[in-house]
Amino acid sequence: MASFATVMPVFAAGGITSINPGLTLWTGITFLLLLLVLAKFAWGPIVKQLADRERSIREAIDSAKKERAEAEKLMLAQKDALAQAQREAAELARRNQAEVETLRQELTARARKEADDLVADARRQITEEISKARAELKAQVVDLAIDAAARLVKANLDEKSQRALVEEYIAQLPTNRAA
Numbered sequence: 001m002a003s004f005a006t007v008m009p010v011f012a013a014g015g016i017t018s019i020n021p022g023l024t025l026w027t028g029i030t031f032l033l034l035l036l037v038l039a040k041f042a043w044g045p046i047v048k049q050l051a052d053r054e055r056s057i058r059e060a061i062d063s064a065k066k067e068r069a070e071a072e073k074l075m076l077a078q079k080d081a082l083a084q085a086q087r088e089a090a091e092l093a094r095r096n097q098a099e100v101e102t103l104r105q106e107l108t109a110r111a112r113k114e115a116d117d118l119v120a121d122a123r124r125q126i127t128e129e130i131s132k133a134r135a136e137l138k139a140q141v142v143d144l145a146i147d148a149a150a151r152l153v154k155a156n157l158d159e160k161s162q163r164a165l166v167e168e169y170i171a172q173l174p175t176n177r178a179a
Contacts, residue, residue: 142166 145166146159 138170141170145170 142163146162
């Protein structure tokens, strides 16, 4: 405790508000020397680094602005390309639908023509069959008439004369009656 007591009077001798001119002079000189050393060796590189940093930040900001503008241009170009692609797709779909409709109409017309041809062909075949049936029926009627006449008449007429006579008789019959 004795050593503590001796330190105490030193503080008491020089108070906080008392000015020591020697200490103040040396503190000022040291401060000025520190400022000169810092100005010569530290401030130049620090200011240069700050200027370089400011320039690189400014360049980065300018580059970012340019890249943003370019990205916006690309985005607009993409939107335009997308809109163009959508228009082309809609046009292609419209053309395809028109082609499908045209093909459907062609196929319908072709099927209708084939059906009409089949009906006409069937009618022609029916007409031919009716003609054949009439010819066969006429021949059978002629044969039956000859047989009937031969039995009834029992005359001396030969078959050729009988046939001619019956055919003449059948020809004189009304047409709708033979049909």
